[in-house]
Amino acid sequence: MRPALLACTLSLFAIHAVAAALPSEADVNATAAEVKAAEIAFARSMADRRFDRFTDYVAEDAVFNGREMQIGRAAVLKTWKAYFDAPKPPFSWAPDAIAPTADRHHAISTGLVHDQDGKLIGRYTTIWRKEADGHWRAVADQGVGVDCPIK
Template sequence: MSLAATLMLAAAALSGVELDVLREQVRGAECAFARSMAERNLAAFGRFVAEDTVFFAPGMRRGRAEVLAGWARWFEGPQAPFSWAPQQVELLADGSLAYSTGLVRLPDGKAVSRFSSVWRRNAQGRWQVVFDHGGPLDEAERAKAAEPDARPCTAP
């Protein structure tokens, strides 16, 4: 690799401190995203969904409008049918994309699945979901799922 290419890569990578700040931004965005479900606010939920998003469940949904149409049923009624909180958030070295994952829980606290989301910072600096997927817990996760999340989302 040439010296110029090496310097460009080094300049593109953020410091650990900057990545920690961005990681907390994404964690906060994920918690606010989850809070929109708890507060039964589909419009707020939609602000965290990128226009060109892809959600893999239920069924393949492409684009914000399709995702909101598919998720609207879960915003009906006074109580959210499930909740979630990030357990892990990771970023690319340049801070352009982030990954979050955690447990999805029923109202009684029972963990039923794991979500995984890829976040992208938009031109206004807001983090939005570009890919979202949920899946069943593996055997080890089911055994650990009775434990509370180490860092649950809290109200602002």
């Protein structure tokens, strides 16, 4: 086979393999629903004052960035433990958009953050990863206040 023809044939096989590997819209929507459920449960752990449940949603290699950066699960949990000490949660959050990747092993979620009186105080963005055990865990989280200018 001529080199150019061989290259074209191999390219067609490669394109077909990539196209075949892409998920359907239903698959992407199902993944988005899984991540939304994880995000809601994550937020519910704060509302229910259940730090033990919160900890299960934080990946070992997580990086959370809010008032200060926390690198690694231990640092995240050390900082966030204080948010669970009071009888009422200091804030709440809920997702308003979820976007999974085509491999369905990562997703981004974003939503609004409210203080305990219901006042809008910011927006969060979380990157999720589906772990080997099938559980979704936050690998990166960024919160910004409503007064944060977009640059």
